Amino acid sequence: MFEKLKDLKVYEAGKPIELVVREFGIKPNEIIKLASNENPYGPSPKVIEAVKNIAHLMHRYPDDSFFELKEGLAKKFSLEDKNFIIGAGSDQVLEFAIHGVAPKKVLMAGITFAMYEIYSKQVGAEILKTPSSMHNLDEFLEIYKKEKPEIIFLCVPNNPLGECLDADEVYDFIEKIDNDTLVIVDGAYQEFAAYKDAKKALDVKRLISYPNVLYTGTFSKAYGLGGMRVGYGIANEEIIRNLHKLRPPFNITTLSLKAALEALKDEEWVRMGIENNFKEMQKYIDFAREKGFNYIDSFTNFIVLYIPQSTEIADKLLKRGIIVRNMASYGFDALRITIGKPEENDKVINTLREIS
Ligand SMILES: *Cc1c(COP(=O)(O)O)cnc(C)c1O
Numbered sequence: 001m002f003e004k005l006k007d008l009k010v011y012e013a014g015k016p017i018e019l020v021v022r023e024f025g026i027k028p029n030e031i032i033k034l035a036s037n038e039n040p041y042g043p044s045p046k047v048i049e050a051v052k053n054i055a056h057l058m059h060r061y062p063d064d065s066f067f068e069l070k071e072g073l074a075k076k077f078s079l080e081d082k083n084f085i086i087g088a089g090s091d092q093v094l095e096f097a098i099h100g101v102a103p104k105k106v107l108m109a110g111i112t113f114a115m116y117e118i119y120s121k122q123v124g125a126e127i128l129k130t131p132s133s134m135h136n137l138d139e140f141l142e143i144y145k146k147e148k149p150e151i152i153f154l155c156v157p158n159n160p161l162g163e164c165l166d167a168d169e170v171y172d173f174i175e176k177i178d179n180d181t182l183v184i185v186d187g188a189y190q191e192f193a194a195y196k197d198a199k200k201a202l203d204v205k206r207l208i209s210y211p212n213v214l215y216t217g218t219f220s221k222a223y224g225l226g227g228m229r230v231g232y233g234i235a236n237e238e239i240i241r242n243l244h245k246l247r248p249p250f251n252i253t254t255l256s257l258k259a260a261l262e263a264l265k266d267e268e269w270v271r272m273g274i275e276n277n278f279k280e281m282q283k284y285i286d287f288a289r290e291k292g293f294n295y296i297d298s299f300t301n302f303i304v305l306y307i308p309q310s311t312e313i314a315d316k317l318l319k320r321g322i323i324v325r326n327m328a329s330y331g332f333d334a335l336r337i338t339i340g341k342p343e344e345n346d347k348v349i350n351t352l353r354e355i356s
Helices: 017-024 045-053 067-077 090-101 114-122 137-147 167-175 190-196 237-244 254-265 267-291 310-319 342-355
Strands: 084-087 105-108 126-129 151-155 182-186 213-218 231-234 302-305 335-338
Touching: 017 310, 045 254, 067 084, 067 231, 067 254, 084 090, 084 237, 090 114, 090 151, 090 182, 090 213, 090 231, 090 237, 105 114, 105 137, 114 126, 114 151, 137 151, 137 167, 167 182, 190 267, 254 267, 267 302, 267 342, 310 335, 310 342
Parallel strands: 105 126, 105 151, 151 182, 182 213
Antiparallel strands: 084 231, 213 231, 302 335
């Protein structure tokens, strides 16, 4: 009955805190979870207050047009509300696009966001990956010309590695792609990249002036709303109109909608989180240099450290209540560590110093 799914595995999200509590008997408040690229500071306190204030409205469906949120986003990106679709996380927007196109072939970087492959396999697509793990646009172009995939994924910056294409490289690449191939530019970490290096900042208005580009963004990372599940897609009116054919009604909740709206109003809070992120990331870089470990220059809220025997190290960390992402499943020894709060990073680094 489910033959089409035989090559699919169930997605394994980072280990939840609850599991470490059960398995190792560690108190929930002593667990450090740096495995899912969440914002350690959470959302602006104003967001929490606003959500509390409308908790009594949870029996009501949200305004399904999400008009106010689209207006807020339109202002942020200097676009119009007709350029936006709202999803339960940007994951859901990716799902709409991939299921809507139902491609025979898709193209992505050697190591990139797992959901591209999962949604594509759900519609029976063949998955093409570049030989390089990181984004190498010459390789993308070569495979594109030969195979003509209907969707190309660019993750800018890339999760789980952290590298980031320059904006100019992205525009130049798109210009070489025919209009019947959809280029999905995933900007889940764009706020971080744009802060670190202006060359990485994508001009979304310019991007979507191409007829075949869908940009996706999320409130889960810089805005600290991972648990609320709000993301968005940006494209020209025609792409957006088509994606809406796949969207179920009320696909985000009344409380999520409120949270996203309020989060957009407190850019100061978001900037503070991003500043701290890169300040704290430096501690991991210093540690890697001290130990002679290689690392990937990161434009995100996580860093990949090449640590020998990473599987054993990840297990030892787990027993001490520290959850990180082991990269061994990708075929090399490394840990992907989300940048936490100062005291969390200090504890992780001190523990790593002891055990690695
Ligand atoms: C986190 C992430 C997303 C989407 O997360 P949502 O919580 O579904 O918005 C999309 N792409 C990448 C690369 C991510 O890391």
